[in-house]
Amino acid sequence: MLQHDVLIVGSGLAGMRAALEVSNDPTLDVAILTKVHPLRSHSGAAQGGIAASLGNSAEDSWDLHMFDTVKGGDYLVDQDAAEVLTREGPENIFELEHMGCAFSRDDEGRVAQRRFGGHTAPRACYAADRTGHAVLTVLFEQLLRRGVKVYSEWYALDLVVKDNVCQGLVAYDILSGQIEAISAKAVMFGTGGYGRAFRVTTNAFASTGDGVVMAYRAGIPLEDMEFVQFHPTGLQGSGILLSEAARGEGAHIVNSDGFRFMENYAPGRMELAPRDIVARAEQSEIEAGRGVTALRDSVFMDLRPIGEDRIRYALPSVLHLARDFAGIDPLDAPVPIQPTAHYSMGGIPCDINGQVRIKDLDGAPEVTGFFAAGEASCVSVHGANRLGTNSLLEAVVFGRRAGRGILDVVHDLEPTNIAEGDMADAVGEVDKFLRADGPEKVGQIRAELRDTLMDKCGVFRDDAQLRECLGEVKEYQERFQRVAIDDHGSTFNTDLLDAIELGHMLEYSEVIVTGALARQESRGGHARRDFPTRDDDNWFRHTLAYRPRDGEDGPRLTYSDVNMTPQYREPFPLQERTY
Amino acid sequence: MAQQQFIIERYNPDTEESYEESFDVDVQPGQTVLDSLNAIKWEQDGTLSFRMSCRHAICGSCAMKVNGQSMLSCQTQVDSAAERGDPIRVGPQGNQNVVKDLVVDVTKFLDQFDRAETWLEPHEGQDPPEKEYRQKVEEFDHWSHASTCIHCGACYSDCTVAAVDENFLGPAALAKAYRFVMDSRDSKREERLQFLSEEQGGIWDCTRCYMCVQACPKDVLPMDAIMELRTMAIEAGFTNNHGTRHHKGFTSGVRKRGRLDEMMLPVQSVGIGRLLTGNISAHKEMMDYTPGAIRLLKSRKLLKIAQRHGANAAGREQIQRIFEEVETEKHHHNVDAEAFGAEFETAIGGH
Numbered sequence: 058m059l060q061h062d063v064l065i066v067g068s069g070l071a072g073m074r075a076a077l078e079v080s081n082d083p084t085l086d087v088a089i090l091t092k093v094h095p096l097r098s099h100s101g102a103a104q105g106g107i108a109a110s111l112g113n114s115a116e117d118s119w120d121l122h123m124f125d126t127v128k129g130g131d132y133l134v135d136q137d138a139a140e141v142l143t144r145e146g147p148e149n150i151f152e153l154e155h156m157g158c159a160f161s162r163d164d165e166g167r168v169a170q171r172r173f174g175g176h177t178a179p180r181a182c183y184a185a186d187r188t189g190h191a192v193l194t195v196l197f198e199q200l201l202r203r204g205v206k207v208y209s210e211w212y213a214l215d216l217v218v219k220d221n222v223c224q225g226l227v228a229y230d231i232l233s234g235q236i237e238a239i240s241a242k243a244v245m246f247g248t249g250g251y252g253r254a255f256r257v258t259t260n261a262f263a264s265t266g267d268g269v270v271m272a273y274r275a276g277i278p279l280e281d282m283e284f285v286q287f288h289p290t291g292l293q294g295s296g297i298l299l300s301e302a303a304r305g306e307g308a309h310i311v312n313s314d315g316f317r318f319m320e321n322y323a324p325g326r327m328e329l330a331p332r333d334i335v336a337r338a339e340q341s342e343i344e345a346g347r348g349v350t351a352l353r354d355s356v357f358m359d360l361r362p363i364g365e366d367r368i369r370y371a372l373p374s375v376l377h378l379a380r381d382f383a384g385i386d387p388l389d390a391p392v393p394i395q396p397t398a399h400y401s402m403g404g405i406p407c408d409i410n411g412q413v414r415i416k417d418l419d420g421a422p423e424v425t426g427f428f429a430a431g432e433a434s435c436v437s438v439h440g441a442n443r444l445g446t447n448s449l450l451e452a453v454v455f456g457r458r459a460g461r462g463i464l465d466v467v468h469d470l471e472p473t474n475i476a477e478g479d480m481a482d483a484v485g486e487v488d489k490f491l492r493a494d495g496p497e498k499v500g501q502i503r504a505e506l507r508d509t510l511m512d513k514c515g516v517f518r519d520d521a522q523l524r525e526c527l528g529e530v531k532e533y534q535e536r537f538q539r540v541a542i543d544d545h546g547s548t549f550n551t552d553l554l555d556a557i558e559l560g561h562m563l564e565y566s567e568v569i570v571t572g573a574l575a576r577q578e579s580r581g582g583h584a585r586r587d588f589p590t591r592d593d594d595n596w597f598r599h600t601l602a603y604r605p606r607d608g609e610d611g612p613r614l615t616y617s618d619v620n621m622t623p624q625y626r627e628p629f630p631l632q633e634r635t636y
Numbered sequence: 637m638a639q640q641q642f643i644i645e646r647y648n649p650d651t652e653e654s655y656e657e658s659f660d661v662d663v664q665p666g667q668t669v670l671d672s673l674n675a676i677k678w679e680q681d682g683t684l685s686f687r688m689s690c691r692h693a694i695c696g697s698c699a700m701k702v703n704g705q706s707m708l709s710c711q712t713q714v715d716s717a718a719e720r721g722d723p724i725r726v727g728p729q730g731n732q733n734v735v736k737d738l739v740v741d742v743t744k745f746l747d748q749f750d751r752a753e754t755w756l757e758p759h760e761g762q763d764p765p766e767k768e769y770r771q772k773v774e775e776f777d778h779w780s781h782a783s784t785c786i787h788c789g790a791c792y793s794d795c796t797v798a799a800v801d802e803n804f805l806g807p808a809a810l811a812k813a814y815r816f817v818m819d820s821r822d823s824k825r826e827e828r829l830q831f832l833s834e835e836q837g838g839i840w841d842c843t844r845c846y847m848c849v850q851a852c853p854k855d856v857l858p859m860d861a862i863m864e865l866r867t868m869a870i871e872a873g874f875t876n877n878h879g880t881r882h883h884k885g886f887t888s889g890v891r892k893r894g895r896l897d898e899m900m901l902p903v904q905s906v907g908i909g910r911l912l913t914g915n916i917s918a919h920k921e922m923m924d925y926t927p928g929a930i931r932l933l934k935s936r937k938l939l940k941i942a943q944r945h946g947a948n949a950a951g952r953e954q955i956q957r958i959f960e961e962v963e964t965e966k967h968h969h970n971v972d973a974e975a976f977g978a979e980f981e982t983a984i985g986g987h
Contacts, residue, residue, distance in 0.1 A: 094742070096787045097687075097695040111767075147767075155764040157756030157821055159776070159783040166770030187784060190694055194783070198755035232735065261689040294666075297692045373855075378692060381711050384666060500678030543682030548649040549736040552682035 058475060061206075063087040063463055064225060064241035066213050066268060068095035070189070070452035071431025071459070072247030073196040075411070078460025080203045085467065088206040090213060090228055090239070092263065092554075095197050099249055099261040100431075100452060103189025104374055105302035106173060106181025107153075107449035109146035113163055114170040117178040119143040120626060126447060127629045129175040129331045130402075130440025131581035131591065133281070133599070135620035136628045138438040141409045142447070142454050144625065149453050150182055158195040159184050161371075171371075172305040175331035175444040175636075186300045186374040189449060208239075212554060213267065214483035216244065216427075217475050218275040223427035224473040226271075227483035231554070234547025236484055238475040243463045245428035246272065246405060247456060252285065254562045254569070255398035256504075256511035257296035259288055265558040266565045268433040272405045273564065274482075277413060277424060278601040278615070280435035282565065283572030284402035284582045286443055287516050289335035291397025292383050293355040299375050299394060301445040304328040306371055309359045310339070311391070312347040318356075323636040330636040333442040333581050336396040340516040343395070350393050357391035396516050400443050402582060403572075404435040406601065411459025417601045417615040426470050430459040437599060440619075441581025490556045495539035499556050502533050502540065506559075506566060509533075514570050519586040523574040527611075530570055534563045571612045572600045593631055637662050640714055642672060644684065645727035647734045654734075657681075658723070663714045669726065670698055670710040673738075686738035693853060696788035700738050701727040706790035706851045729793035744802075745792045748809035752832070754816060759823040769821050779818035782811045782861050784854040791848035791858050803837035807848035807858030810839060814861035817868065826872060832865055833874040839865045840879020878921070881905045887959075894947025894955050 063079050065072045068091035079087040089095070110117040122143040127134045154160055154168060161169040161183050173181040184191035200207070210231040217224040217238075225240035248268025252260035273279050289310070290299045304310070310328050312318050322338040323330035330338075339356050342348065349357050360368055360375070365388055368376055379387045407413045411428040414421040431452040438451050506529075513526035537560065544552035578592035579585050597619060602612040621628040640663045647654045659680055661672045670688055677684045686709075687697040693711040700709055702717050703725050718724045732740040758764065791807040798804050805813075813832055816822045832838045839862050848858040870880055885904025889897035902925045903911065910918035932938040947955065 093687075093689055093695070093697065094746070097689050097697045099690065099695070101786075102690050102692070102694050151764075151767055154768040155758065155821070157816070157819060159780055159815075160768070161780075162771050162773045162776045164773065166772055168768050184783075185780070187694070190786065191783065194785075195756075201750055202753075202755040261695060262691065263689045295691075374694075381713075382666075382668075382692060498678070499682075544685075546648075546650055546683070546736075549685045549739050551685050552677070555682075
């Protein structure tokens with residue numbers, strides 16, 4: 058059995074930032090475990106910026122940033138968390154800058170800031186349009202500098218929790234095929250989101266919700282899983298992200314009539330309305346027959362109003378992505394785009410110190426020694442819809458806070474010990490796939506699942522489609538029992554990992570659909586055709602979904618209150634949300 | 637839809653067997669090599685292993701050889717990789733051990749970043765500013781391209797020096813070192829330049845073949861960074877090394893004789909002063925030239941080299957003028973840069 062004081066799973070911004078913080082205490086043994094090398098983490102794909110009210114381009118304040126965040130999240134945002142995010146934003150940016158982050162600069166040599174959807178001030182700090190990459194790189198550099206131990210290309214299989222105390226986890230060394238128990242006094246999950254269950258997505262192949270499912274299987278309820286953000290500007294077909302920075306810099310979105318239709322949906326903000334609003338508008342235009350291209354399944358984003366020099370300087374990745382992946386040169390022609398599953402608002406419930414808590418129970422008891430941060434977590438700082446550039450900030454701010462939260466408690470936690478019997482589930486799962494013999498194929502079920510979620514649980518949802526969707530997900534779960542894989546080897550067996558990941562996708566997809574079916578209102582990323590308005594009387598609350606126990610045929614839903622007690626100011630009261 | 641043949645170089649670690657396998661894939665317009673590998677894996681043979689994640693050229697997982705050249709498979713369209721009807725060959729990256737199929741052991745490549753200490757070293761005993769360090773747009777623009785490295789290893793895979801020298805830091809780590817040498821926030825500029833000049837496998841070991849620049853899927857231009865590092869290292873006074881002596885011997889020979897003096901170059905590279913003072917390691921270095929010299933003797937090339945004359949008077953004069961012009965231009969460039977820097981400091985109030 059391997060042993061560490063602190064084990065961090067996931068090596069994106071949240072995980073690495075937390076590990077750095079923990080490594081400030083030289084008496085602690087901290088390690089990171091990740092299924093892809095840290096530099097491959099999906100945080101690196103974030104393009105447009107990281108928000109903070111530095112006020113470098115125009116007057117700004119954390120209050121204003123907080124208000125934008127709360128309103129952007131359609132008021133489902135926990136206001137204690139939004140306050141932390143926005144108050145601590147600037148110091149976190151300066152810290153990254155001091156570590157050497159390659160931020161773009163303004164004429165006075167300060168960190169440059171640009172406009173972004175839903176933000177009333179230009180507060181997106183950026184590194185051209187590769188901001189996630191710049192932050193990910195600098196955190197990894199600092200991790201190397203500190204000499205933090207990294208289990209690279211190790212796959213976490215199972216979180217071990219006994220009597221509400223986290224013991225550690227069971228993991229699989231992808232290179233050797235060995236299964237090892239790793240005990241730790243504190244475990245933090247920064248395992249990312251779950252967008253891979255949708256056909257059209259910006260998410261990396263790795264974003265299969267492994268962490269949320271491990272927590273769910275360990276008996277922890279998942280929060281607000283039905284809230285999945287569809288980004289308005291994915292490349293048609295593949296869904297590859299074209300940064301919102303394009304609109305921040307002045308790109309237009311038009312329908313088949315060449316009309317900037319946001320005029321009809323958010324006249325005050327046009328293309329820079331929050332993502333849920335732009336995505337819904339696009340989908341409405343497409344469904345009304347005003348889509349473009351032969352398939353009429355997309356609308357156009359036109360970058361030409363920005364001007365060639367500025368596109369080349371500020372949006373080089375957008376330029377290359379459109380050329381390399383759609384064969385279109387944005388300097389000459391508009392680019393067909395469509396809503397694409399992008400960000401998971403839901404996740405593992407935790408407080409503002411990253412401590413995982415069962416929020417629906419009295420006093421919200423903690424899961425001792427278990428922490429979460431970043432997209433895998435649900436603090437909930439984004440509520441029903443995340444604003445662009447708030448995710449990188451969340452990962453850094455709450456990664457650091459989780460690190461500090463761990464430092465606060467870890468010395469008082471008992472050493473843990475994972476027994477042979479605790480490994481049985483994980484060993485059994487791997488064994489089952491290596492021996493399985495059946496007619497079903499992972500790739501086939503996965504493709505069907507992604508179609509189903511995209512078409513029946515996408516930008517717009519309704520009762521009938523969600524019921525169909527749920528039935529199909531259950532059918533896939535059942536077929537998955539008869540799946541077989543080709544590769545039975547022990548070295549770099551990605552066929553096996555694909556199967557395990559599909560198991561995760563099938564499990565959380567059921568939670569997404571169940572939560573969506575129950576929530577009879579439209580709020581942020583969850584838009585119901587049959588309940589088109591927000592219903593604060595009945596649905597101003599977070600969903601919590603428990604894994605079905607024997608005899609239950611689906612996740613058990615409970616609910617918890619939205620936090621309205623920020624520490625340094627009055628809460629922002631519920632208001633109608635218009636832009 | 638058209639059919640495309642892929643020939644994949646495979647390796648089975650259990651049987652330690654290397655072999656080629658051919659697959660036919662239906663391809664759509666716009667389909668990438670990675671899409672095709674996935675089609676093979678998901679529909680034909682699940683045992684095929686390769687790394688991938690973001691599938692849009694930012695995570696750096698899927699660099700591999702396509703028709704012999706390293707590139708990101710996700711960024712490479714099938715149409716651009718093959719003439720119609722020709723098969724596409726896909727193999728693992730070079731200069732690293734194969735783990736399975738298209739998966740290589742990237743440890744050696746990634747360890748070079750650790751070895752070159754490619755992270756920011758802040759100024760010791762000096763608190764950072766309350767807000768951000770100020771950095772000129774022009775400064776940022778000068779090095780930011782080198783910060784776009786996605787550590788995919790394509791440059792290292794195709795590097796002709798890494799192929800023969802395990803010790804070479806490699807294009808990516810050197811480009812990253814350059815990025816920190818250039819960054820005004822870093823406190824170790826001198827130490828870095830010294831290390832990169834004197835370390836076995838540092839900047840002087842690059843042979844300027846340009847393969848790294850060609851392989852890089854981003855805008856890093858590693859070789860250009862290495863050349864700039866050489867200039868900066870010499871200017872910073874790190875000249876007591878084989879590379880600089882070689883460089884100086886090379887240029888002074890050309891300047892004097894109008895052509896390369898290949899007979900003198902080894903002696904100049906090792907250092908005439910070092911040899912005359914009886915420096916033991918210098919004499920050992922000279923001995924390293926012996927096998928090569930013997931080969932040249934045998935093939936009678938050495939004689940031909942020794943018999944070469946310098947350029948005639950007119951040619952020498954012309955070469956003199958080229959040297960002078962380059963040096964004048966460089967001087968002007970430096971003066972402009974300094975003036976600009978002073979102006980900027982004044983403009984931002986000497987932060």
